[in-house]
Amino acid sequence: xxxxxxxxxxxxxxxxxxxxxxxxxxxxxxxxxxxxxxxxxxxxxxxxxxxxxxxxxxxxxxxxxxxxxxxxxxxxxxxxxxxxxxxxxxxxxxxxxxxxxxxxxxxxxxxxxxxxxxxxxxxxxxxxxxxxxxxxxxxxxxxxxxxxxxxxxxxxxxxxxxxxxxxxxxxxxxxxxxxxxxxxxxxxxxxxxxxxxxxxxxxxxxxxxxxxxxxxx
Numbered sequence: 713x714x715x716x717x718x719x720x721x722x723x724x725x726x727x728x729x730x731x732x733x734x735x736x737x738x739x740x741x742x743x744x745x746x747x748x749x750x751x752x753x754x755x756x757x758x759x760x761x762x763x764x765x766x767x768x769x770x771x772x773x774x775x776x777x778x779x780x781x782x783x784x785x786x787x788x789x790x791x792x793x794x795x796x797x798x799x800x801x802x803x804x805x806x807x808x809x810x811x812x813x814x815x816x817x818x819x820x821x822x823x824x825x826x827x828x829x830x831x832x833x834x835x836x837x838x839x840x841x842x843x844x845x846x847x848x849x850x851x852x853x854x855x856x857x858x859x860x861x862x863x864x865x866x867x868x869x870x871x872x873x874x875x876x877x878x879x880x881x882x883x884x885x886x887x888x889x890x891x892x893x894x895x896x897x898x899x900x901x902x903x904x905x906x907x908x909x910x911x912x913x914x915x916x917x918x919x920x921x922x923x924x925x926x927x928x929x
Contacts, residue, residue, distance in 0.1 A: 720746030832906035
């Protein structure tokens with residue numbers, strides 16, 4: 713994707729893969745002078761091992777396995793893991809098949825690129841949402857870009873706050889509906905620091921965040 717800078721320069725960035733599958737091995741970035749079209753900076757950076765083992769075991773990292781199902785969202789290098797799964801149940805008496813589709817919105821990746829085109833830092837924002845019958849209306853996330861910070865909000869399982877407090881790489885509980893949901897606020901600073909806190913839960917406030925309906929002003 714790309715964006716125009718305040719001085720009319722063009723910033724272009726994205727992910728690359730070493731094979732033909734839909735997976736990502738690292739990021740690329742370059743900027744162009746808006747008038748001369750001269751390349752001002754460029755870079756190609758592979759994801760480091762410490763970053764990759766947050767998503768997979770070390771053996772798969774050593775084999776060169778890449779991250780899958782991440783879709784590029786914003787030019788500030790934000791991506792979300794999304795995939796659709798199909799569950800089929802067959803009635804043993806009638807043979808009638810019932811098909812349910814689950815919308816799965818998992819981890820968020822945030823990457824800061826220096827003006828020289830190298831990666832300053834890469835962060836994983838752990839998240840696990842899987843719902844059926846609502847087209848993911850309460851899943852995914854809301855993003856707001858400030859001057860020095862980026863803010864995200866999303867619905868989470870209310871037990872994940874304690875799970876992550878004990879182990880940031882622990883397996884999360886999956887948000888499946890609003891009954892045990894908690895709205896989470898994440899602040900990411902310009903140096904890569906992450907602050908994560910709960911805003912409110914569904915049980916106390918009788919309120920849920922609908923991520924599909926928002927705008928930045």
